[in-house]
Amino acid sequence: xxxxxxxxxxxxxxxxxxxxxxxxxxxxxxxxxxxxxxxxxxxxxxxxxxxxxxxxxxxxxxxxxxxxxxxxxxxxxxxxxxxxxxxxxxxxxxxxxxxxxxxxxxxxxxxxxxxxxxxxxxxxxxxxxxxxxxxxxxxxxxxxxxxxxxxxxxxxxxxxxxxxxxxxxxxxxxxxxxxxxxxxxxxxxxxxxxxxxxxxxxxxxxxxxxxxxxxxxxxxxxxxxxxxxxxxxxxxxxxxxxxxxxxxxxxxxxxxxxxxxxxxxxxxxxxxxxxxxxxxxxxxxxxxxxxxxxxxxxxxxxxxxxxxxxxxxxxxxxxxxxxxxxxxxxxxxxxxxxxxxxxxxxxxxxxxxxxxxxxxxxxxxxxxxxxxxxxxxxxxxxxxxxxxxxxxxxxxxxxxxxxxxxxxxxxxxxxxxxxxxxxxxxxxxxxxxxxxxxxxxxxxxxxxxxxxxxxxxxxxxxxxxxxxxxxxxxxxxxxxxxxxxxxxxxxxxxxxxxxxxxxxxxxxxxxxxxxx
Numbered sequence: 307x308x309x310x311x312x313x314x315x316x317x318x319x320x321x322x323x324x325x326x327x328x329x330x331x332x333x334x335x336x337x338x339x340x341x342x343x344x345x346x347x348x349x350x351x352x353x354x355x356x357x358x359x360x361x362x363x364x365x366x367x368x369x370x371x372x373x374x375x376x377x378x379x380x381x382x383x384x385x386x387x388x389x390x391x392x393x394x395x396x397x398x399x400x401x402x403x404x405x406x407x408x409x410x411x412x413x414x415x416x417x418x419x420x421x422x423x424x425x426x427x428x429x430x431x432x433x434x435x436x437x438x439x440x441x442x443x444x445x446x447x448x449x450x451x452x453x454x455x456x457x458x459x460x461x462x463x464x465x466x467x468x469x470x471x472x473x474x475x476x477x478x479x480x481x482x483x484x485x486x487x488x489x490x491x492x493x494x495x496x497x498x499x500x501x502x503x504x505x506x507x508x509x510x511x512x513x514x515x516x517x518x519x520x521x522x523x524x525x526x527x528x529x530x531x532x533x534x535x536x537x538x539x540x541x542x543x544x545x546x547x548x549x550x551x552x553x554x555x556x557x558x559x560x561x562x563x564x565x566x567x568x569x570x571x572x573x574x575x576x577x578x579x580x581x582x583x584x585x586x587x588x589x590x591x592x593x594x595x596x597x598x599x600x601x602x603x604x605x606x607x608x609x610x611x612x613x614x615x616x617x618x619x620x621x622x623x624x625x626x627x628x629x630x631x632x633x634x635x636x637x638x639x640x641x642x643x644x645x646x647x648x649x650x651x652x653x654x655x656x657x658x659x660x661x662x663x664x665x666x667x668x669x670x671x672x673x674x675x676x677x678x679x680x681x682x683x684x685x686x687x688x689x690x691x692x693x694x695x696x697x698x699x700x701x702x703x704x705x706x707x708x709x710x711x712x713x714x715x716x717x718x719x720x721x722x723x724x725x726x727x728x729x730x731x732x733x734x735x736x737x738x739x740x741x742x743x744x745x746x747x748x749x750x751x752x753x754x755x756x757x758x759x760x761x762x763x764x765x766x767x768x769x770x771x772x773x774x775x776x777x778x779x780x781x782x783x784x785x786x787x788x789x790x791x792x793x794x795x796x797x798x799x800x801x802x803x804x805x806x807x808x809x810x811x812x813x814x815x816x817x818x819x820x821x822x
Contacts (some may be wrong), residue, residue, distance in 0.1 A: 330557025367560025528552025
């Protein structure tokens with residue numbers, strides 16, 4: 307039984323509003339939802355209408371109304387034990403927070419949305435749309451790997467519910483990935499992704515299924531083609547894939563309007579009218595959230611270079627790169643796995659906070675540091691408990707720092723911290739020992755349990771999408787375990803011996819990995 311099957315009042319109107327939003331007619335959907343809210347007293351109907359209304363406001367770009375709409379929807383949803391509603395509301399709240407520039411709040415909503423949607427016991431078409439909106443939020447925040455995973459979940463749930471595959475084509479996700487590559491100097495990578503997007507559209511056109519594509523998807527396909535043309539690819543006009551025709555779609559979506567305006571700039575560059583392109587850039591006003599704040603500056607650079615003003619083009623390129631770098635710096639501060647780890651380990655944070663004035667937490671990953679680790683092991687051994695410690699050392703981390711810089715290295719360490727935390731057993735302890743080395747402590751465990759924990763850590767790290775975070779530099783982990791034998795006055799020596807043994811086992815694991 308799906309969500310709407312449990313709603314008793316004005317279900318037809320709620321379904322009508324959904325259909326209108328799917329067709330990028332959010333203003334009409336908003337009017338329908340307002341009528342529902344004026345005429346219902348049913349708590350489920352009211353909650354659904356308020357969540358949908360927030361979606362319509364986001365689509366229309368009515369930013370000033372976001373905060374109140376989120377508060378009203380949250381109040382209506384709070385007392386309903388329905389994971390779908392909580393998940394979809396948090397996905398939309400993440401989008402709204404991103405548009406408002408509140409990235410820390412955005413990431414917290416992302417984590418909560420994924421957990422709530424993942425807890426839906428009987429997923430239906432509404433759950434699929436919840437995953438779709440979560441994918442969009444991930445994409446706007448530049449978490450492209452997460453976005454692709456979420457949209458694939460939406461596509462699979464949608465197919466089960468009878469939604470055509472092309473409904474969740476979501477070309478905008480890969481489009482944002484492509485332009486982000488260009489903003490950071492990888493124009494070849496940008497073109498490769500944009501050509502893949504064009505191949506998908508070609509597949510739908512050849513199969514006669516392009517009519518099933520959503521208007522917002524058509525607009526994104528159009529901008530992808532126009533952007534390719536601006537970078538020098540030859541694009542055929544007068545066909546169903548003509549970018550000038552595609553970017554005219556998008557209904558009343560604010561994001562589609564932005565792509566329409568910037569698409570005209572791209573087409574002017576491609577047609578050999580760079581001065582017109584610069585003039586258009588001087589008059590258009592697009593949201594930074596649509597394709598990143600660096601996109602207008604990057605298009606200005608391309609246009610000025612085509613016009614022969616290479617000094618001005620260089621200045622515009624530097625601005626684009628600086629804007630992209632600023633965004634990456636802000637993202638590091640609220641990186642999603644750090645937020646997830648903090649939510650998971652609320653109790654650990656409260657315990658660490660008791661030691662006021664002492665630095666017991668690693669500031670980068672949020673994990674306990676070496677001092678807190680030593681205190682923890684001492685306390686466990688003092689209670690007479692059996693303890694196994696494991697040393698986890700990253701494989702390939704030097705290449706990450708060399709090729710992508712220490713900023714990317716920090717992101718990898720934050721993600722590794724989240725991955726290890728995620729697979730540990732209840733009651734286990736994880737700390738950052740220093741550099742790219744982490745230590746796990748397994749109380750009341752033996753070497754058999756340690757081997758299983760090592761397998762889970764290795765599998766989880768191997769399953770992460772490192773290519774989207776640090777392209778061309780795979781990341782792995784080698785783990786070695788040892789038991790702590792002894793306590794009391796001999797504890798320091800026992801710990802030192804255990805760490806030496808665990809280090810040797812870790813190095814053996816690293817050698818085996820290199821040999822395989």
